[in-house]
Amino acid sequence: MSDSTSVANLSRGTASVLPFLYVAWADGLLVPSEIDALRERIEAQAWLSNADREQLTAWLDPQRPPDATTYFRWVRAIRQASAHIPDADQKTLAELGVELATLAGEEEGITFSTPEAHRALEEMEAALGIVGHEVVRDLVERTLPPSGDGAAVEAVVAIPPAFDVDGMQRIIDGPRAELRRRVFRLLRDDAFRRPDPHIGDPAYRNMVLGWTKHLAEQGIGALAFPDYAGGTGDIGAFIAAFETISFHDLDLAIKFGVQFGLFGGSINQLGSEAQKREYLPAVGTLDLPGCFAMTERRHGSNVRELRTTATLDRDTDEWVIETPHKLDHKEWIGNAAQHGRMATVFAQLVIDGEGFGVHAFLVPIRDERDEPMPGVRIADSGHKMGLNGVDNGRLWFTDVRIPRENLLSRFAQVEADGTYVSPIPSASKRFFVMLGTLVGGRIAVASGANSAAKCGLEVAVRYGDRRKQFGPAGGDEVAILDYLSHQRRLLPLVATSYGLTFALHDLAEKFAAMPPGADTREIEAEAAALKAMASWHGTRSLQEAREACGGEGFRWTSRIASRKADSDIFTTFEGDNTVLQLQVAKGLLAGYREEFENLNAWGMLRYVRDLADVRFGEINPLARRDSGRLHDAGWHAALFERRERQLLVTAARRLKHRMDQGMDSFDAFVEVQDHLLTLASAHAERLVYDRFRAAVNATEDEHLRSVLDLVCTLYALWHIEQDRGWFLEQGLFEGTVAKAIRTEVNALLHRLRPLAVDLVAAWGIPEEVLASDLV
């Protein structure tokens, strides 16, 4: 059978045209009219024998395609012959035809003139308009896939690190490096091995409680508490611990955060010295498991309107805690469904029928035998999308009585005669100071979301570096991270995680360094802005990571799914992102003189008026095309700052315009909400850029600095590219600059591709903690 498909059995003329026959019937290359034209051309070739011409034109009848066997024989004949032709894959169709003709059998009575034939074939090829050498390469190299051991395809090719990964890790870890490594060492212990996905909620909750106890025993829970409660009063250490735990398991992080950060933190920050000494030691050891009972079913974001009441009973000197309606129960309270013994309950403080606003009270909810206290009804919040290792629950209070002293009394006391006393005159200000307990939590949640993002991105980058699919004609398959489309998915998010890390570490240290009583409003605004940005970054990164790993990312053991499910609520809790962003924008409008949560912020109207009078002195200094600027940090900074400033001033103008026309401020703010959200995002992106750039500048090692500079430039240009609609609309740069930015982003991705695996390795996540079967 092989004889019939050898070129040796063909005439030289037929052999020379064989590549054209292949092209004619290869799928999708030629349309029928073109096949017809090829046939006519062949009919005109005097150097072909009549027999050849007849056969060839028969094979080129668009109405009667050759059968599969014939077509296959051509292909096989070409391939077999090609094995004997040096550099066959470099030939054009015409050159290959000539070579095939020389291998074909000699025929009687025919003069095969090579130069003439060669010229004729070249003309045919030119007329087809095909780039012949690629066709040929695909044809002659396409063989059966090797069926032997293909393990090499999957093997990780060891690339020498292009930079000092350990040095980079030290820069990222910052001053808390030792604590981070210590927590990682704890988490690598077998005790922290994650459970089977079918463990069931009650068992999983107990496992997570055990993990939390383990950390408490090591003193990790009490880090932010005073020394008499086992800590060092270092909230920065606590946040670093939370950030590190979040790499391992977000259920553990949240359980840990509820117990020590929210419950313990409320006592530590809102309690008197006596209250702290009474309760914090047992909180830090987890001997007193507790809750932070703020959110209600009908009031989540709008905390000021909570409906639970704490009414002073003068006769018994007690507070009476009441849930006024069955739908006003405390909801989603962590530690409530199964383990909590006590709760910090936020309620409207009432004396003699007068309300003094929301205050925090310590309310026992379970006794020593884990039975609910009298008047306390507890229910489970139910199965959730994720975080099922945390026992969220609901609390109803009916005539629940606690001593007068259980009001957390750092900022408000009620004396024995019922006199209300506070060092802060304004109820509104007192309210915001109390809400300040959430700030540490917001920084922690933002950091945890970034940790989850990093886990997903590391898995996806390492998988993409190894996973191969498709490739050039006749060549090996290519690692998917070598595709621009894949780099665009992942590497800008890696750069954003870098930026967020520097910004959040900077914020945590500033927060930790605040002296007691200092004005925390700027920190609060920064925490709100970064919490929204980091948690949305987490959601997006894990989504991209899942998709970038294809079906493998869908498998539970990739741990992308569980991290996505667990972190999803980070955009909602500790302040809904949209609500936080609106607060950030209002804070910016009020020049940081207004505190957050004040949606009815009539007080800022005058500042809005001041702002609206600002005029930009300069017109468009950034518009000129100047590609040298694309790597200029000053230019990036100017764009980020200009955007934020301009959005701020134009928002103020739009508000003023509406209110000048008599519109209620509430309605005016609703009408420009899209503008305010844009402002808040711009603010956060600018903040992160500033902190990232400062970290670059502070890097002493020149090589590491140059690597970080590239990553920071990618952060800047990618975010500017994403929002180029705004920059163009405002005339801040022209379309040519927008295109140059896109080109430069692609160039940066190309440069950073070989460093990608090292960039994620520098995050220093131990394999046992990453715990993904994809790496």
Next chain:
Amino acid sequence: MSDSTSVANLSRGTASVLPFLYVAWADGLLVPSEIDALRERIEAQAWLSNADREQLTAWLDPQRPPDATTYFRWVRAIRQASAHIPDADQKTLAELGVELATLAGEEEGITFSTPEAHRALEEMEAALGIVGHEVVRDLVERTLPPSGDGAAVEAVVAIPPAFDVDGMQRIIDGPRAELRRRVFRLLRDDAFRRPDPHIGDPAYRNMVLGWTKHLAEQGIGALAFPDYAGGTGDIGAFIAAFETISFHDLDLAIKFGVQFGLFGGSINQLGSEAQKREYLPAVGTLDLPGCFAMTERRHGSNVRELRTTATLDRDTDEWVIETPHKLDHKEWIGNAAQHGRMATVFAQLVIDGEGFGVHAFLVPIRDERDEPMPGVRIADSGHKMGLNGVDNGRLWFTDVRIPRENLLSRFAQVEADGTYVSPIPSASKRFFVMLGTLVGGRIAVASGANSAAKCGLEVAVRYGDRRKQFGPAGGDEVAILDYLSHQRRLLPLVATSYGLTFALHDLAEKFAAMPPGADTREIEAEAAALKAMASWHGTRSLQEAREACGGEGFRWTSRIASRKADSDIFTTFEGDNTVLQLQVAKGLLAGYREEFENLNAWGMLRYVRDLADVRFGEINPLARRDSGRLHDAGWHAALFERRERQLLVTAARRLKHRMDQGMDSFDAFVEVQDHLLTLASAHAERLVYDRFRAAVNATEDEHLRSVLDLVCTLYALWHIEQDRGWFLEQGLFEGTVAKAIRTEVNALLHRLRPLAVDLVAAWGIPEEVLASDLV
């Protein structure tokens, strides 16, 4: 005690200044220097008594804020008095002060001149720069939250439907309305009640198998099969059934799709008449559960390079199926882990050492006792992010022997003497015809993703219509869907689901109407483009719905989480979205002459060259600002078409430029991948717009047409706004137009807000199928 806080006990002078004292110490309104200025002004008021001036200036010392009790007394005094002042909430600070003074006690020896005091108070108010009446409204109306039954807050306010919802549903359902309603009726049966989330994978799989049987018994599975197999040969009906089932449960939809669409479809489309008659009846009743075994661990997207082989053993007249390497097993095969008896296995067909490319073979994998057949190794693909009711598995084949007749032989037969015969000469073409079996699946998957999106959006819209949070000063809380930020999240996605519905129904009907043997390339390209768009739309919509419902969306019983988890893989399976988009772009480049999957698409180079020669005859006819155009369907269409065309031509130019410089086409395509993805998205958005607009135009009822027109306009303007960066960059419109579009989108959202609940109701999803506790 109430006496001491009554204005009756204050001097008239003090009472008149009370509102200013409140403002002075209310949080965030005034800075110390302003309080100081207020004090100086009060000191200058001759009409105040000395005693009053002394007391008031003491209270306005920035260094010594009043204590909380004093401040509270002011507030209470103002509020109590306000109850006696008509329209107190309409007053300015000065007017309120005058009213309070009239209620204050008469004092000896002091002439309180109202006009003088009034003027002085007005001057003070003006100097403060405060919008007094809002301050006053907030002050006088802020009372304790009502503690009674607040059920009304949550009650659904019945709004009369603003349009004929049933009529709209008929338009959406289209010609398959009866079948859709029939499937919904089946799904509402108790037998389809969804399980507890802890059911465990094996039990859940059996439950889903039972559901699938139930549908098979009703003839729903066999709809696309010939009459002798219980069907009507109507693939359009099958896709409509799949789309409807997807509202209920995606596990069921996928199990159903694997059995009847992929396994059954492969036999129906690739099998000979005899094979169809032999197998399809048992497939349609689920008596023969089967698999579609295409994907391998190392080859998912790149199907052409699959490594499983089917080698003809001439001695026994059998195919020998082999997995060449342990990592080349079939992976993610639905129905394989638990229920499948047979599989359509895609393998490289080999005769006498020659490869003929990928072909499909029917391979028994389990016997009647559910034991694996000899040589077949089966493993479970493991727990997944979602779809755990589907038994995805892995298959390895070692010397597995099947009769020669088990090659599915519509497009390729091998005769008894080993001769390979096919009506399609080109191996490449044959390959793509075989892949055509996936087209119906892609349309179905796109439709199912849109169904999942609609479920999430309906829940979020109805929740947002009812859930209230925050509100104007002193007013009721507002439904969160009344906020622009919330409308922006949800309503453009609702509009996109409308558009996708019309586009996918149109595509399904075109596909169903194709005569056998017709050229399906355009349908395939459209299916690929819409599959990518619809599945990403599903992921995004469910993510937004989750966040828009806050913590409630995180609860399992909201069913948002499970739908998100189950639908997540829709962006990956039946063709990875990115790979599909690149194929779409290449198809566009080749003028639909190239089939999909052909990544080494050297054949299109010449078409690229042709395209690159196209010049735009007109410069920028769309740039002029003309707000009348914003609702002009012709203008929308022109923008969508212009974008697609321009992206196509510029992509061709960039490719040509690179290849002219000698770059390999593979590398050239990789370098412009971002451009190609943009092109594919633009193509899909244009397609959906065209189909949506056609549906609007075809609507006979004038009122319904006007409603649909608004939704279609929102679709158009929102998508154009999202990509305004591109339009601006290309100079297709100016910044002023971009801003006008944003304003118009906001105006449209405002108009559509009252119709939102009806718009989602018109999708006609029964409550039992939506099955969310949030509605």
